[in-house]
Amino acid sequence: MDEQLLARTFVELADNLVADFDLIDFLRLLTDRCVSMLDASAAGVLLADRNGELRVMAASDEQVRLLELFQLQSDEGPCLECFRTGAPVTVPDLRTQADRWPHFAEAARLCGFGAVQALPMRLRNEVVGALNLFRAAPGPFDPAATPLAQALADVATISLLQQRSAHRSTVLNEQLQTALNSRVLIEQAKGKLAERQGVDMEQAFTALRDYARAHNRRLADLAHAFIEGAEPLPGLNT
Amino acid sequence: MNAGRSARITLLVAEQAARRGARVGVVDVCTAAVAALPVGGAGVSAMSDTTACHPLCSTDVVSEQMEELQLTLGEGPCIDAFAFRLAVLTPDLRTDEVRARWPVFAISAIEAGAAAVFALPLQIGAISPGVLALYADAPVELDAEELADALAFADAATLVLLDSRLEEPDAFPAEGPPRDGHVEDLGGYRAEIDQATGMLTVQLGVGIEEALVRLRAYAYAYGRRLADVAADVVAHRLRLPPDPDPDPDPDPGPGEGGAEEG
Numbered sequence: 124m125d126e127q128l129l130a131r132t133f134v135e136l137a138d139n140l141v142a143d144f145d146l147i148d149f150l151r152l153l154t155d156r157c158v159s160m161l162d163a164s165a166a167g168v169l170l171a172d173r174n175g176e177l178r179v180m181a182a183s184d185e186q187v188r189l190l191e192l193f194q195l196q197s198d199e200g201p202c203l204e205c206f207r208t209g210a211p212v213t214v215p216d217l218r219t220q221a222d223r224w225p226h227f228a229e230a231a232r233l234c235g236f237g238a239v240q241a242l243p244m245r246l247r248n249e250v251v252g253a254l255n256l257f258r259a260a261p262g263p264f265d266p267a268a269t270p271l272a273q274a275l276a277d278v279a280t281i282s283l284l285q286q287r288s289a290h291r292s293t294v295l296n297e298q299l300q301t302a303l304n305s306r307v308l309i310e311q312a313k314g315k316l317a318e319r320q321g322v323d324m325e326q327a328f329t330a331l332r333d334y335a336r337a338h339n340r341r342l343a344d345l346a347h348a349f350i351e352g353a354e355p356l357p358g359l360n361t
Numbered sequence: 362m363n364a365g366r367s368a369r370i371t372l373l374v375a376e377q378a379a380r381r382g383a384r385v386g387v388v389d390v391c392t393a394a395v396a397a398l399p400v401g402g403a404g405v406s407a408m409s410d411t412t413a414c415h416p417l418c419s420t421d422v423v424s425e426q427m428e429e430l431q432l433t434l435g436e437g438p439c440i441d442a443f444a445f446r447l448a449v450l451t452p453d454l455r456t457d458e459v460r461a462r463w464p465v466f467a468i469s470a471i472e473a474g475a476a477a478v479f480a481l482p483l484q485i486g487a488i489s490p491g492v493l494a495l496y497a498d499a500p501v502e503l504d505a506e507e508l509a510d511a512l513a514f515a516d517a518a519t520l521v522l523l524d525s526r527l528e529e530p531d532a533f534p535a536e537g538p539p540r541d542g543h544v545e546d547l548g549g550y551r552a553e554i555d556q557a558t559g560m561l562t563v564q565l566g567v568g569i570e571e572a573l574v575r576l577r578a579y580a581y582a583y584g585r586r587l588a589d590v591a592a593d594v595v596a597h598r599l600r601l602p603p604d605p606d607p608d609p610d611p612d613p614g615p616g617e618g619g620a621e622e623g
Contacts, residue, residue, distance in 0.1 A: 175366075179552065192551065297448045300512050304446070307486035310552045311569060314559025314595070324556060324595075350487040350559065350569050351410075 125160065129271070132156045136278055145341040146302050147309050148332060149282050150181035157275055158183050161268050163256040164236065167191045168279055169202055170244070170252035172303055177206055177252065180306055185325040186234055187257055193230045200227035202253045205241035209250040211273070212241040216261040237261035240269070242276040246283065251299065254279060305343040312346035316356075370513040373397060374521070386525070388418040390493070390518040395420050397514075398507055400479070400495040404428040405518055407491040408443045417491070417522075424496050426473040430466065437466040438480035439492045446489060448512070449480040453500035477501050481515040483522065486555055488570045490522045526574045557591035565603060575601060 136156070139149050150168050157166035165187035169177040177195055182188035194200035201212040201224070214220055215238050221228045231239065236257040244252040254276035258264075283298050309328070317327040331349070334356055335342045348354035373396070377389035391403035402424030408414040414432055419425040431437035438449040451459055454476055460467045470478070477497040483490050493515045503511060554576070561572035576594070579601055580587040593599035 188552070297450075297508060297512070301447060304484055304486060306552075307555045310555030311486040311559040314556035315562050315569075316559075317556070318560040318563040347487050350562070 128160055132160055133278075140278075140282060144282075145305075145335070145343055146282060147181065147305055148335065148342040150279060151183075151328075151332070153275060153279050153282075154181050154183040157254070157256055157272065161256060161272055161275075162258065162265070164259040165257040167202075167255045167257075168244075168252065169195075169206070169255070170283075170299060170302060171206065171250075172299065177203065178303060178306070180252070180302065185323070187255075190230060190234050190236070190257070191255065194227055197226040197230075199224045201239050201241040202255045205243050205253045205255075206250055209243050209245065211243065211269070212239075213264055213269070214239050215263045218261065231257070235259055238264070240264050240272065242269075242273050244276050244280040246280050251280060251283070308343055308346045308350070312349050315350060366509060366513050367516065370397075370510060370517055374514075374517050385521055386418070387518050387521050388420075390514055390521055391418055391420045391424075394493070394495060394511065394514040397510060398495060398503070399501050400477075400497045402427075402496040403494065404496075405483075405491055405493050405522075406432065406439060407522070408439075408489070414443075414491070423474045423498065424494070427470060427475055427478070427494065427496055430469050430473065434463075434465050434469070436463045437470070438463075438478045439494050442480035442482045442492045442494075443489065446482050446484055448482065448508075449478075450503070450508075451478045451480075452502040453477060455500070474498055479503060479511060481511060483515055483519040485519060485573065486558075486569070488519075488523075488573060490519065490570065493518045523570070523574055523577065551588050551591070553591040553595050554587060557594035560594055561601060565601060 136149070136153065139145075139152060154166040154168060157163055165183050167182040167187050167190075168180045169191060170180045171177055179188055179191045179195075182191060191202065194202050201214055205212040217228050217231050217237055217239060231237075234257075236259060238258040238261050240256045242254045242256075243250050244254060254272065256272060283302055309331070312331055313324050313327040316322070316331060317324050320327065320330070322330070331346060332342060334340075335345045338345075345354060349356060370393070373393040374389050375385060377393045377396075378385040381389065387405045391405060394403045395401065402419065402421040404419035404424040404427065405417045406414050406428050407417050416425070416428040416432065419428050427437075428439070431439045438451050441447075442449045453459070454467055454470055475496045476499050479495040481493045481495075483493060493511075495511060558569060558573045558576055561567070561576060562569055565572060565575060567575065576590060577587060579585075580590045583590075590599065594601070
């Protein structure tokens with residue numbers, strides 16, 4: 124465990140929480156840091172909508188996003204189990220789980236993942252989602268890293284509360300709704316930019332995020348302005 | 362009882378339409394919401410950043426007055442819900458906080474007989490065609506379940522508003538719209554649908570709302586699942602036909618003829 128990196132990550136996350144906050148950008152930062160700190164190959168965050176169905180809110184790369192989507196579609200896998208039970212699910216070797224999750228185990232293998240850990244995102248008494256860590260090589264997860272991963276999952280959960288504005292009553296339901304809608308907004312903007320520039324969705328996201336950071340804009344605001352045609356994104360290089 | 366909330370709300374709305382013997386409209390969302398929630402009235406106003414907003418429907422005199430009032434005054438929960446794209450929940454209009462925020466509206470609303478207002482923006486990402494507002498004649502709080510239902514009614518209203526544009530014949534390729542008044546719920550919403558919608562704004566040279574209307578129209582017309590059509594668009598396996606509207610389009614986009622590719 125690189126303690127300097129750990130300290131830097133929490134400083135960075137805390138900075139993001141108090142600064143002009145953007146949930147999608149924050150969750151993406153969190154998944155990226157999970158990868159660099161926790162010896163994971165990929166990470167994803169899923170949140171439940173009000174139907175109790177999980178939706179992908181952030182993923183460290185497009186491949187893991189697709190795998191997360193696959194879990195949702197086939198209705199099986201460690202993330203769903205973690206969400207439904209509210210308990211962490213740790214699978215050091217996915218090859219042994221073909222009976223438990225036949226579709227997911229195969230899909231994960233095709234994506235090049237050998238081990239997975241899913242940690243619940245809890246807010247008060249409610250499980251609102253799950254943080255998932257994927258690793259290419261099978262093998263046990265470092266027991267010392269698990270509390271740290273859970274702490275990152277908790278930070279992700281707390282970040283949802285940042286969605287509040289001074290001008291309204293806040294209810295968890297509604298905060299989740301706002302969070303999910305900003306995800307929709309980003310996906311719409313990715314689609315528009317990808318089509319316009321002839322790039323893939325991941326490249327489009329990176330370009331949007333880099334532009335937002337370089338111009339000190341909230342990602343969701345930039346995405347909205349871009350879709351409305353109010354933000355031509357001059358100088359955007361993809 | 363979370364599973365199937367959207368489906369349950371969709372059914373409630375469809376029942377109201379059946380009772381009227383008409384196709385599903387936003388008024389059915391309003392009457393269904395009033396029947397299901399501890400509120401006395403409901404209304405939907407169409408709103409846009411660029412054009413004047415206008416009330417589309419309301420279930421009673423109080424809600425009608427409330428819709429008109431906010432549009433006339435230019436202040437109130439609905440105006441804020443649209444401006445901030447956030448739900449504005451006001452369980453009691455008589456508080457000092459409410460009076461400070463909307464000085465004229467707060468007094469006029471109470472005179473009109475309202476005591477609580479819950480204003481919910483209709484939105485799918487950047488698509489935001491209006492606001493659903495629920496009114497009660499006594500102070501009332503919505504609990505978590507009721508609020509979740511209210512948000513689901515707002516989703517239903519969003520889709521009904523978009524679908525009302527499907528009746529415009531030009532929205533369809535060849536086959537024309539389906540006749541079953543089917544309203545797809547948002548529960549199965551996936552990123553590909555949003556990405557495809559964004560892509561279509563460029564391909565078809567239309568706004569984001571029109572892009573989603575076209576995507577849904579295509580799925581209906583060919584009897585396919587929206588998510589499948591969207592996945593094909595994202596994978597460049599499918600290109601929607603360009604604007605079927607014979608009127609000249611100022612920005613027709615790069616789309617070329619032929620619905621299917623590859």
